Amino acid sequence: MRTTARLLTGTALAVVSIGALAAPAAHAGNSEALEVYPSTATPGTIVTVNTLACGSRGHGIGDAQSLGAGDFQLRPSTHKQVVVGQFTVPQHARPGTYGISVACDNGKTARGDLVVKHKGPSGHVQTGVGGSVGPDTAQVTAGAAVLAAAAVGGTWLLRRRASGAQGR
Amino acid sequence: MSSRGKGWGTVAAACVGLWLVQNGSENVTPPVPSAAEAFAAGPNAHTEAAADPLPPSAPVRLRIPEIDVDTPMMRLGLGRNDTLDVPPAGDRNIAGWYKDGTTPGAKGTAIVAGHVDNAQGPAVFYALGALKKGNRIEVDRQDGRTAVFTVDAVEVYDNERFPDEKVYGEADRAELRVITCGGGFSEKTGYRGNVVAFGHLIGVR
Numbered sequence: 001m002r003t004t005a006r007l008l009t010g011t012a013l014a015v016v017s018i019g020a021l022a023a024p025a026a027h028a029g030n031s032e033a034l035e036v037y038p039s040t041a042t043p044g045t046i047v048t049v050n051t052l053a054c055g056s057r058g059h060g061i062g063d064a065q066s067l068g069a070g071d072f073q074l075r076p077s078t079h080k081q082v083v084v085g086q087f088t089v090p091q092h093a094r095p096g097t098y099g100i101s102v103a104c105d106n107g108k109t110a111r112g113d114l115v116v117k118h119k120g121p122s123g124h125v126q127t128g129v130g131g132s133v134g135p136d137t138a139q140v141t142a143g144a145a146v147l148a149a150a151a152v153g154g155t156w157l158l159r160r161r162a163s164g165a166q167g168r
Numbered sequence: 169m170s171s172r173g174k175g176w177g178t179v180a181a182a183c184v185g186l187w188l189v190q191n192g193s194e195n196v197t198p199p200v201p202s203a204a205e206a207f208a209a210g211p212n213a214h215t216e217a218a219a220d221p222l223p224p225s226a227p228v229r230l231r232i233p234e235i236d237v238d239t240p241m242m243r244l245g246l247g248r249n250d251t252l253d254v255p256p257a258g259d260r261n262i263a264g265w266y267k268d269g270t271t272p273g274a275k276g277t278a279i280v281a282g283h284v285d286n287a288q289g290p291a292v293f294y295a296l297g298a299l300k301k302g303n304r305i306e307v308d309r310q311d312g313r314t315a316v317f318t319v320d321a322v323e324v325y326d327n328e329r330f331p332d333e334k335v336y337g338e339a340d341r342a343e344l345r346v347i348t349c350g351g352g353f354s355e356k357t358g359y360r361g362n363v364v365a366f367g368h369l370i371g372v373r
Contacts, residue, residue: 095338121252121266124330124362125281128198128349129257132285132294136192143188150181157174 034102034112042119043091048084049074049112054104056081067098067116074102089116197353198284199297201322201363216318216370221275221342225311227265230272230280232346234303235295241307243267244281252281252347260291263346270342272307273315273369277339284349284359293348297322297363305344305367317344317367324351326361335364342369 032053041047047064051074054060060074064087074085085102093116102110203209227241244253244264255262263282270276283291305317325331335345344367351361 119246119250120269121246121250121279121336122332123249123251124325124327125252125254125347125349127254127281127293127347127362128284128291128359129287130285130353130355130358131287132290133195133197133353135194136196139192140189143185143190143192145185146181146188147185150178150185153174153181154178157178 030108031101032108032110034100034110036100036112036114039113040115040117041089042117043089043093045089046086047089047114048086049100049102050077050079050082050084051102051104051110051112052081053102053106053108053110054083055106055108058083058104058106060085060102060104060110062087063101063103064098064114066100067093067114069093074104089114195353198290198294198350198363200350200352201297201299201324205299205301205322207321207323207366218341219316219369219371221369222273222309222313222315222372223311224271224274225309225313226267227272227278227280227307227309227315229308230263230346231306231308232296232299232303233306234300235298237263237292237295239263239282239292241265241280252279254281255283257283257286257291260286260288263292271309272317272344273309273313273342273372275340275342277336277343277345279336279345279347281347284363293346293363296346296348296365297324297350299365305346305365306373307344314373315342315369316371316373317342318370320366320368322363322365324361324363326351327359330362339368343367344369 032051034049034051037048049062054074057076060083062072062074062085064070064072068090069087072085072087074083077084095116095118098114098116100112100114229239230241231238239261242255242262242264244266247253252266255264263280265272266279270278272278282293284294285291299319299322301319301321303319305319307315309315346365348363349359350363351359353359
């Protein structure tokens with residue numbers, strides 16, 4: 001049990017250090033949140049990003065090269081302390097998750113994710129109204145015929161019994 | 169036979185007749201796939217190796233011999249909220265395919281939909297829920313080839329819990345989905361769900 005725990009801790013540490021090494025030096029530790037809207041988009045959609053990282057009246061350069069949308073400008077927005085930028089998801093962007101990064105003039109950076117999804121069907125289909133749902137008419141007809149036969153037979157039997165009784 | 173015997177016979181016949189009428193008056197609904205046909209029941213002996221995908225070509229006809237389906241194919245787009253459009257309800261023998269997606273036989277997930285019934289009665293995919301693993305689905309294509317699929321599973325989903333990714337998601341081989349309504353019927357709200365047949369390409373003719 002303790003060995004497992006130690007192993008797990010070791011693995012976790014290894015993952016963390018690999019992650020730290022893999023992150024570009026400029027982003028290490030001080031990357032701030034980048035809000036991406038919509039966070040899931042189809043090709044052709046205009047995506048808006050904003051961040052507090054650049055400070056009020058700051059500027060920045062956005063990097064959407066991961067999905068082939070190139071660089072874009074971030075400018076101060078009407079909201080205090082937020083810079084805003086936009087880019088369009090290219091038609092050729094494959095479905096997947098892409099990292100969007102921003103480098104501010106003040107040296108800070110911000111990062112966020114965009115999920116590219118291709119337009120396709122979603123949800124259930126409306127392919128029936130219930131016109132096939134109903135009683136089994138053939139069985140009902142057969143049942144009615146059997147009932148009618150039984151009634152005729154029964155009546156005949158009763159009559160014969162009645163006439164037999166009279167004749168005795 | 170004695171008179172008494174005939175009397176009992178008449179009573180028995182009346183009972184049978186009553187039962188037939190009563191039982192037949194209950195609503196008959198389209199077949200619902202059994203749990204054994206779901207993915208969860210595990211693969212079955214009919215699972216066959218996937219064939220190499222074909223280049224894209226539009227489907228023109230679809231056949232499912234086991235349930236007597238032989239239908240022309242029309243193009244379907246997306247409707248409101250990105251739901252798949254459906255063929256016109258007036259035609260009881262027509263199915264459609266999602267025209268902006270994968271064509272049946274090509275690499276990816278091809279989507280086919282058709283009605284289980286219309287106001288007049290059963291329609292093209294009425295018996296889809298009776299399909300079994302290993303049954304064949306054949307699609308004639310514009311390029312003259314016929315893509316042959318085997319059924320991997322037949323599942324039924326509640327409308328509110330439709331698994332988009334599982335049904336419409338991408339695939340690394342040539343896959344097919346055939347969708348219709350099912351999963352119980354309520355007079356007030358209509359069909360409660362969808363029946364989906366999953367298949368993959370096993371051959372080309």
